[in-house]
Amino acid sequence: MIAEKMTQAFQWTYNENDQEFSLHGSLRPQRADELSNCISALEQSVSNVSGMFYVNVRRLVRMNNVAFHALGCKILDLVRTRTDLKVHVTTSSVVGWATRKFAVLETMSDKITVSEYDNEFYPGQSFVEDSAFIHVLRTQTKLTWRHEKDLLAKHGLKPGMQVADICCGIGDFAVLLQKEFAPDRLVALDHSRASLDYARRVASDFGVRGIDYVFGDAADMLLEDNQFDFVTCRHSLQVFDRPERILKELFRICKPGGRVYVTNEKNSHCLGEPRGESIQWTYTEVAKLWHHFDMDIEIGPKSRRLLIEGGFEDVSIGSFMVTNTDGNPQDFADVIESWKKLFADTMATQRGDDEAFKEKFAKGFDDHIFAALHPKGYAGWPIWVASGRKPL
Amino acid sequence: MQAASEGMSPNSDLPQMIHLDLDIKEFCSDWTHCDLMSGYLARMVCHNRLDSLLFSNLYSSALNELLEAVYRTHGVSGKLECVVQRRGNLDRIILTFPADDETYRVYEEAIGKVNADNAEALYLEALFADQEPGASLGLLELGVDYDAKLAIGRCEDGRMRLTADLALEDETE
Numbered sequence: 090m091i092a093e094k095m096t097q098a099f100q101w102t103y104n105e106n107d108q109e110f111s112l113h114g115s116l117r118p119q120r121a122d123e124l125s126n127c128i129s130a131l132e133q134s135v136s137n138v139s140g141m142f143y144v145n146v147r148r149l150v151r152m153n154n155v156a157f158h159a160l161g162c163k164i165l166d167l168v169r170t171r172t173d174l175k176v177h178v179t180t181s182s183v184v185g186w187a188t189r190k191f192a193v194l195e196t197m198s199d200k201i202t203v204s205e206y207d208n209e210f211y212p213g214q215s216f217v218e219d220s221a222f223i224h225v226l227r228t229q230t231k232l233t234w235r236h237e238k239d240l241l242a243k244h245g246l247k248p249g250m251q252v253a254d255i256c257c258g259i260g261d262f263a264v265l266l267q268k269e270f271a272p273d274r275l276v277a278l279d280h281s282r283a284s285l286d287y288a289r290r291v292a293s294d295f296g297v298r299g300i301d302y303v304f305g306d307a308a309d310m311l312l313e314d315n316q317f318d319f320v321t322c323r324h325s326l327q328v329f330d331r332p333e334r335i336l337k338e339l340f341r342i343c344k345p346g347g348r349v350y351v352t353n354e355k356n357s358h359c360l361g362e363p364r365g366e367s368i369q370w371t372y373t374e375v376a377k378l379w380h381h382f383d384m385d386i387e388i389g390p391k392s393r394r395l396l397i398e399g400g401f402e403d404v405s406i407g408s409f410m411v412t413n414t415d416g417n418p419q420d421f422a423d424v425i426e427s428w429k430k431l432f433a434d435t436m437a438t439q440r441g442d443d444e445a446f447k448e449k450f451a452k453g454f455d456d457h458i459f460a461a462l463h464p465k466g467y468a469g470w471p472i473w474v475a476s477g478r479k480p481l
Numbered sequence: 482m483q484a485a486s487e488g489m490s491p492n493s494d495l496p497q498m499i500h501l502d503l504d505i506k507e508f509c510s511d512w513t514h515c516d517l518m519s520g521y522l523a524r525m526v527c528h529n530r531l532d533s534l535l536f537s538n539l540y541s542s543a544l545n546e547l548l549e550a551v552y553r554t555h556g557v558s559g560k561l562e563c564v565v566q567r568r569g570n571l572d573r574i575i576l577t578f579p580a581d582d583e584t585y586r587v588y589e590e591a592i593g594k595v596n597a598d599n600a601e602a603l604y605l606e607a608l609f610a611d612q613e614p615g616a617s618l619g620l621l622e623l624g625v626d627y628d629a630k631l632a633i634g635r636c637e638d639g640r641m642r643l644t645a646d647l648a649l650e651d652e653t654e
């Protein structure tokens with residue numbers, strides 16, 4: 090029964106540019122000498138370094154005391170024998186034991202520092218965590234769900250599957266999934282503790298059981314390989330500077346034969362009439378604004394290429410348009426109002442835009458709202474849906 | 482090895498979740514059994530926790546240290562039993578294994594350190610000692626870092642029992 094292969098490989102790498110020695114995987118040796126190759130690699134790396142030497146244990150998932158003893162003593166020995174050297178250890182907030190374990194090194198020498206790494210959030214993060222906006226986020230999901238409910242089935246989601254929603258945000262999509270598709274297992278992961286707290290509260294208030302909300306970093310998940318039949322990641326590849334890295338993680342946790350499903354936007358294609366020109370100008374500016382922060386809000390149609398290049402087969406892509414005619418036009422208008430605040434105020438201010446620009450920028454959102462609420466108007470927000478199968 | 486589920490353990494008043502039972506010689510035939518068993522059990526018991534991944538990772542680390550201690554220090558022959566129980570946020574792990582007097586003394590000494598007032602200093606001392614760590618390092622870490630309550634006792638059949646009470650989620654909040 091325990092013959093299942095669960096031990097993950099252990100590796101190390103050295104990045105000379107960053108003077109950083111990284112340990113990855115699972116490290117539970119029986120004897121310290123099993124680590125001798127790693128320790129000599131570390132010695133070798135540090136021999137050409139002066140100043141700060143970085144030891145990165147963010148991706149070290151398991152470590153026993155044999156290993157910690159060997160590594161800890163080595164690090165201490167280094168700072169004691171080399172006057173020109175300091176060591177900084179970076180741990181992960183996701184690996185529960187790591188920070189406490191390594192923190193003792195700090196108490197042994199003031200030349201050792203330890204800090205916990207938290208993946209840096211994108212400039213819009215405050216928005217997704219702000220409780221004042223939560224109803225808008227929920228409205229957004231309500232609007233997309235009308236379309237996605239049917240699309241998910243077309244992309245292969247069936248009841249009884251093992252499903253993961255990565256970058257789940259406030260977890261409302263997971264709740265809808267749970268109700269509509271009754272997965273056998275549903276893991277919903279995000280790196281925002283505030284959003285997860287909210288998600289857990291909602292699930293418990295609504296009596297929705299069985300969703301496993303977990304804290305994690307989508308770029309380095311603790312989830313094991315080949316576990317899920319269906320992995321979703323919605324509106325999120327666009328908040329990372331290297332979406333292919335996230336896709337690689339989605340691929341890894343997906344079972345061979347399972348599918349990864351992503352939705353993404355191309356904001357410059359948002360549209361509306363009347364006042365089409367002003368709307369178009371503003372959304373083209375939105376794309377530039379995201380680009381300034383190294384994010385790509387135009388990924389939508391690029392999803393196909395990303396999936397194919399990520400090693401997926403049977404890639405399928407399509408799009409739908411959320412519009413003011415879908416239901417209550419005020420819902421659509423509320424969403425745009427919140428975008429105006431996030432883009433034309435928070436993010437534009439962060440970029441250093443002047444007032445005149447911000448005013449013009451905001452105008453296009455107002456015009457989009459005008460179109461949405463106009464009795465003969467039409468306003469749209471296009472979304473691309475793509476999925477691919479992990480080869481068997 | 483057999484796995485029996487549910488029911489009450491005779492030794493404790495907490496509801497039982499899993500009971501594993503194997504020959505100590507079989508267990509000690511391969512070091513990776515510690516890692517595999519702790520990973521396996523952690524996955525089995527993490528499902529309805531607040532954060533299953535965080536919990537499973539911590540649980541596996543703690544259980545692994547206990548199993549490694551037993552792997553290194555145990556009596557010659559007999560059965561190793563591993564019972565895991567839970568009530569609310571309290572997780573109890575009970576390992577029962579063969580132990581002669583010498584074995585028992587090793588654990589007695591280790592638990593003495595864990596329960597000492599200067600446990601933290603003793604932990605650092607063990608951690609940065611020159612020689613390879615003994616049975617007590619892992620147990621000390623559990624006491625100091627995980628705030629585990631550790632206890633030992635003798636069984637009638639000549640084996641000993643090592644009990645660890647853990648409140649992993651409180652710690653991570």
Ligand SMILES: C[S@@+](CC[C@H](N)C(=O)[O-])C[C@H]1O[C@@H](n2cnc3c(N)ncnc32)[C@H](O)[C@@H]1O
Pocket residue numbers: 208209210211217226230255256257258259262278279280281284305306307308322323324325328
């Ligand atoms: C634009 S929101 C999309 C949320 C949700 N999927 C939806 O459609 O409403 C992006 C989400 O990614 C999360 N996120 C950002 N960086 C992350 C990381 N490194 N790992 C996991 N989640 C992350 C944010 O907390 C946020 O919830």
